[in-house]
Amino acid sequence: ISGELPVSDFILTGRVRSRYRGSGIGPVQAVLARRLSEADPSRVMRHKERITYVIVATPGRNFRLRDGVLTPNEYLEQFDAYVLNTQYYITKHVNPALQRCLGLNPHKIDVAAWFNSMPKPRRRVHFWPTTLTGSTGALSRFFANSNCALCGGPGRVIGEHKVAICDECRSQSLEAMETAFRRLNLAQNESLSLAKQCSSCHLGHEDGGTYAVLRPSRRKRSQASSSIQSTGGVFTPLAACSCIDCPVSFRRHRLREAEYGATELCRALGANESW
Numbered sequence: 252i253s254g255e256l257p258v259s260d261f262i263l264t265g266r267v268r269s270r271y272r273g274s275g276i277g278p279v280q281a282v283l284a285r286r287l288s289e290a291d292p293s294r295v296m297r298h299k300e301r302i303t304y305v306i307v308a309t310p311g312r313n314f315r316l317r318d319g320v321l322t323p324n325e326y327l328e329q330f331d332a333y334v335l336n337t338q339y340y341i342t343k344h345v346n347p348a349l350q351r352c353l354g355l356n357p358h359k360i361d362v363a364a365w366f367n368s369m370p371k372p373r374r375r376v377h378f379w380p381t382t383l384t385g386s387t388g389a390l391s392r393f394f395a396n397s398n399c400a401l402c403g404g405p406g407r408v409i410g411e412h413k414v415a416i417c418d419e420c421r422s423q424s425l426e427a428m429e430t431a432f433r434r435l436n437l438a439q440n441e442s443l444s445l446a447k448q449c450s451s452c453h454l455g456h457e458d459g460g461t462y463a464v465l466r467p468s469r470r471k472r473s474q475a476s477s478s479i480q481s482t483g484g485v486f487t488p489l490a491a492c493s494c495i496d497c498p499v500s501f502r503r504h505r506l507r508e509a510e511y512g513a514t515e516l517c518r519a520l521g522a523n524e525s526w
Contacts, residue, residue, distance in 0.1 A: 259501045261305050261335050262323050269298040280304060282317040303495060306340070307333040323495045327504050328463075328487050341366065400516050401427055412519040414512065421520075428520050435513035442506045445499055455491045462490045463507045 265280030276282060283304050284296040296302060305326050309319045319336055326333060346362045353360040399406030399417040406415035420427050442459035450457035463485045494500060 257498075257501045257505065258305070258323065258327065258335070259495070259498060261340060262303050262495065263305065264301050264303050266299055266301050267296045276317070279306070279317050279320040283320045283322065287322070306336045308336040308338075324488070324493055327493075327501075328485060328489060330504070330508060400512065400519075401430060409519070412515065414515045414519045416516075416519055424520065428517070428522065431513060431516040431520055431522070435510065435517060438506050438510040438513055442503060442510060445503050445506065448499055449490070449492060449503070453492045457491065459510075462503045 265278060267281055267284045268277065271277040271281065276285075280302050284302055288295045303323055304320050305323055306316065307319045307321055307326060309315070316339070321329075321333070326335075342363070346366055350360075350362040353362055397406055397408065397415040398404065399420055400414045401420040402417060404417050404419075406417040406420075408415045416427070439459050442462070446457040446459055446461065449455075465485055490500070490503070492500070
């Protein structure tokens with residue numbers, strides 16, 4: 252729930268059929284396969300072919316599972332616009348497996364009731380007009396949080412910055428700046444190390460800045476309203492190799508996200524743009 256597990260632990264697979272009984276829409280993997288084929292006719296799934304997907308959270312009380320299914324690469328490319336539906340994974344996959352083990356003698360534990368009574372970590376909801384990488388994610392305004400990026404306590408966003416910082420951390424400017432630069436340096440060094448592994452694997456040029464390269468951000472006025480929207484995001488595909496079976500891809504994604512966050516933290520603390 253706290254978002255510490257890698258994305259690779261949440262990937263599901265499902266088999267797709269050519270038709271379903273009663274002309275129904277089928278399960279979520281069938282909905283995803285149909286959407287992919289409509290966007291690109293060359294991606295038509297064969298009968299009984301398996302497809303990988305993840306389930307993301309959608310706003311609203313009437314949750315429909317088929318509205319929150321994405322491919323792993325789609326989720327990685329829009330990591331600032333969606334969050335994984337951890338409630339679905341726990342209640343539909345983890346809890347039933349635990350119930351089959353702990354529900355036997357002599358334990359006879361009701362895992363569902365146990366999970367409902369447990370305290371759960373929550374992130375404070377805060378609206379950001381633009382997402383972390385500058386794109387206008389559809390769901391980011393429902394899941395962004397205003398926790399302090401340094402200490403984790405209640406913070407606030409000042410001006411157009413995209414990272415929340417509490418007043419106590421902001422008053423200790425030197426220590427906060429040192430922490431921000433240390434995070435940025437650590438993320439960049441680890442990204443460079445993983446990029447060398449990718450470069451030796453597919454024999455192409457890779458460095459810390461070739462994964463999830465930012466698009467030039469620009470502002471445009473929406474035709475439907477008078478609001479100003481920011482367009483940007485990241486170039487796709489994210490890298491020369493985006494194999495979801497490789498654990499290095501997910502580690503590079505997490506480090507790139509940490510680098511974006513550390514960069515925004517430095518800017519929020521007043522670091523010079525020229526550094």
